[in-house]
Amino acid sequence: MEEISLKTIANRLGISISTVSRALKNHPDIREETKKAVVQLAEELEYEPNHLAFQLLKRKSNAIGVIVPKISYPLYADAISGMEAVAEAEGYQLLICQSNEDYQKEIKQINSLIASRVSGIILSVSAHTTQYDHLLRIQSRNIPFVLFNRDCEQITCSKVLIDNHKAAFEAVRHLVSLGKQRIAFLGGPPHLQISQRREQGYRDALTWAGLVLNEELIQQVEFSKEVIMETISTLLNSPLPPDAILTYSDQIAQRALVMARQRGLRIPQDLALIGFNDEPVDELLEPSLSSIRQPAYEMGTEAARLIFKELNSAKFAYEKIILESRLMPRGSTMG
Amino acid sequence: MEEISLKTIANRLGISISTVSRALKNHPDIREETKKAVVQLAEELEYEPNHLAFQLLKRKSNAIGVIVPKISYPLYADAISGMEAVAEAEGYQLLICQSNEDYQKEIKQINSLIASRVSGIILSVSAHTTQYDHLLRIQSRNIPFVLFNRDCEQITCSKVLIDNHKAAFEAVRHLVSLGKQRIAFLGGPPHLQISQRREQGYRDALTWAGLVLNEELIQQVEFSKEVIMETISTLLNSPLPPDAILTYSDQIAQRALVMARQRGLRIPQDLALIGFNDEPVDELLEPSLSSIRQPAYEMGTEAARLIFKELNSAKFAYEKIILESRLMPRGSTMG
């Protein structure tokens, strides 16, 4: 029950290992006859080339490391599918890791990926990442590195993002066009720059619309169901509650929708809602949830493409790709 | 900007590679003085042992291959988190693949995992897997192999499952206890044995309850939104529509709930609904969706545990672990 290697085939056929190697790669120098024999025996023995040996020889693994906060978020699941498509075409595998929004885990995973000699790393920072030494370490080792979705402005590298400021701005403009005056913003984890960008877009849009900025209507929440519900509760209970809410994520908006419904608020007349990410369930809710769609799959393909571009070119300039997002208006804004 | 290897350190210190290797592993034979010098230089140069070389030597990678239909299904995302926890504790990495319900892709991924010399493979078959040669190939190579969630009865190996027959049976019993008489079953892809088991549980429960089995009320659907909607439509349009539906998955039940609501049916009075998987969004729907909860995370930990058990014991007997599922009654059955 031993492993089948080139040696096995060579011995069985009474030829040299290199001839077998060449035959299997369809090298032009090899006689057709020999080729046939080798290929046939290889199939018979179910020979599978040993990637490990090849990788050792080439001093790199054929794997791209991917670190995302959670693979179950539809955005990341879709992005990973996109990366997979590109990686597969290049003969690469994905080493997928979840940081679970944990900074320490993110560091450990990066170290592990470096030790595994991955050919590149694609990352969305965790909600609790505020220091970036571990990211610099990737770069100091000359490992191609791409940030996507969640940016770190302090890090200079290739990036695949959407224009979060613009997306939030346009969401607010939509709410304003519906006559909303007291528009709240429920932001994500405060350290996340993506959340800050969205908040700034929201602020600038209010100013643009000539509405007052009310700091009580601006809140940040971590990814805990309890915190989210409590914050929404406070907001809806306030003496002058909002007539619309833009949220950092669908997760928050969905919960707000349910809580507003339970309080007997009419959506969107009493309270309009817009989320981020356009998750599939948005259209199943009652009413359906308006949301900002991001090209998640394409983010994945672009990120992977940048890795390979960096991998294959001697001198490489960082690229920043900004993809288009789009507001999907549904029942929660269009009565 | 070259890679630091044992050789680099050995040359710099004027000693042999094997001495460096031993010093770094704290071998008792090595003089303290030498050890100190080696360790210090290694740290200074940020030496990282090359896993690839080690793995080649040991003829196996420290990775467990995982193949699931889709990582975005909450069940699989949770299971993967469970596997990750166990793998990390053992110093292993997960190589996560999605078959996307594609039989050919499943085959390719298995071949690729074998070529990568993974230490074990954990798998849930795709919806279109009807032949199992590729699974047998894993076993013929003596690679520890665990099936989870979606079983293949033809394959003898370690398994982590729930009792799908029982789960469906109890769901129907719940519907019967509510006075439902025309209970439909919307099964998953027909080839999936997990779907067949659930259907059998449904059938047996009807018989047990003394209700007539109406074949028109039993349908199978693939994972396409269009097919699902069409099938539900046909069911609801029939002259004698069902007063309850048990579905293979939440995905189907969620859609049925929305469609029934749009037709003005009262849920659960006119139509009760129960899905499978207890996805987080179930409780956000209006009404909330009753569903069967499976211990997804635990499925993952158990599956990984079985891999390591098989990996670490010379002679190993297959284990079949049946975990408990639980019906979560919500608004779609408990008016």
Place this chain on the structure above:
DNA sequence: ATGAAAGCGCTAACAA
């Protein structure tokens, strides 16, 4: 206490 050498499976430059 340390070194030399073999070998894991593979590729590629060089020989024949």
Place this chain on the structure above:
DNA sequence: TTGTTAGCGCTTTCAT
């Protein structure tokens, strides 16, 4: 057209 050899980075006998 095929074989020989060296080497990728590491561990591990076997010498010294």
